[in-house]
Amino acid sequence: MKNSLENVQSRRDRIVEITKKTDSIAVKALADQLGVSEITVRRDLKALNDMGQVNWHHGVVEKVDAESTQGNSLRSKIEQLKDSIAAAVPSYISDNSTLFVNSSSLCWRAINQLAVKPLTIITNNIRATECVRHPETSIILTGGEVRYPKESLVGTVTIQLLETMQSDYTLIGCDGISVENGVTTQNIYETQVNSTMIQRTKKKVICVADYRKIGVSSNYHVVDLSAVDVLITDSFANESVIHEFRRRGIEVVQVAN
Structure with missing residues (x-):
């Protein structure tokens, strides 16, 4: 197979x-x-x-020319895929949990979807304050140096705060996830923030990534694949890679396109 x-x-x-x-x-x-x-x-x-x-x-x-009508259509499809992936996240988070959320755009979408649950969300994504939320949800920003244009909080202050906490879950987006190199990112400043979140997680690490990130290795290593409990992606994802992820014990959820 x-x-x-x-x-x-x-x-x-x-x-x-x-x-x-x-x-x-x-x-x-x-x-x-x-x-x-x-x-x-x-x-x-x-x-x-x-x-x-x-x-x-x-x-x-x-x-497909990126500047053409077809290119615009592709971007629209990817946006729809991200929304579908984000919509699947609440099913894997228990009410009244604490979760770390990193600064990926897909995680930002997921925060909006999590408005159906009372939670404590600790994040280095400044834009999280713009998200809709449950009336009993608290959103805590980590503090730290602001890195533009992504508007993420990074650096020593961010890591020191995270090291004083533990979460039930970590929700993490990435630039690549592969068997060989695990979870990777293009941003060196976010590498240690992401890995600290994962290390301080008591229950499950949930990775969200559309098909373009599956089987891909980016510049900077965050954690090995063994640190990921759940991967939420779409049905366009490379089936050979998905098969191997499942064989290694990761729960892979593929949302409909």
């Missing part, structure tokens, strides 16, 4: 690469180039078109 999933993902990656190198290509020519049937290619193209990674119409495949 794993090899089959890897083959599907590899083929779809090749399709995206091929379309990036040409203005357009016919489905038949693409099938010939890949050495598979047109039916197989059409199945791949359906998934890639739904993801917004290619533009497939009338038997022709085109690359």
Whole structure:
């Protein structure tokens, strides 16, 4: 099963690469180039078109230009995916819990979704104060140095505060999560903040990430994969990687697209 999933993902990656190198290509020519049937290619193209990674119409495949209408459509689809992932978070958080929340945009969306529960939320995301919340919810900012443009709080003050606390849960977004390198981020300043949150968690670490982050390794290591209890992602995520995550004991939740 794993090899089959890897083959599907590899083929779809090749399709995206091929379309990036040409203005357009016919489905038949693409099938010939890949050495598979047109039916197989059409199945791949359906998934890639739904993801917004290619533009497939009338038997022709085109690359997606970031500045085009298709590019805008892709951004809209990703925003919808993030909303769906965020909406799944409350099911994994108990009422009256304390949780650490990092500064990712997906976690910010999740804070809004958590307005249905009374909670204590401790976060380094300044924008959390703009979120809707349950009347019995407290939002505590960690303090620290403000890093723009993300408006996250980082540095020694942030870490010192977190080290005086424990949470029931940590909700963390990332720039990559993979078997080889675990949870990673592009921002060196947030690495220790994120890892401290996870180390100070009593119950579950919940990672939220859309399909673009699954199987990806970014610049700076936060924690090994073994530190993650639950991963909430979407059904576009690389199935081979998801299979391996599950094999390693992570509860993977894939929301409908």
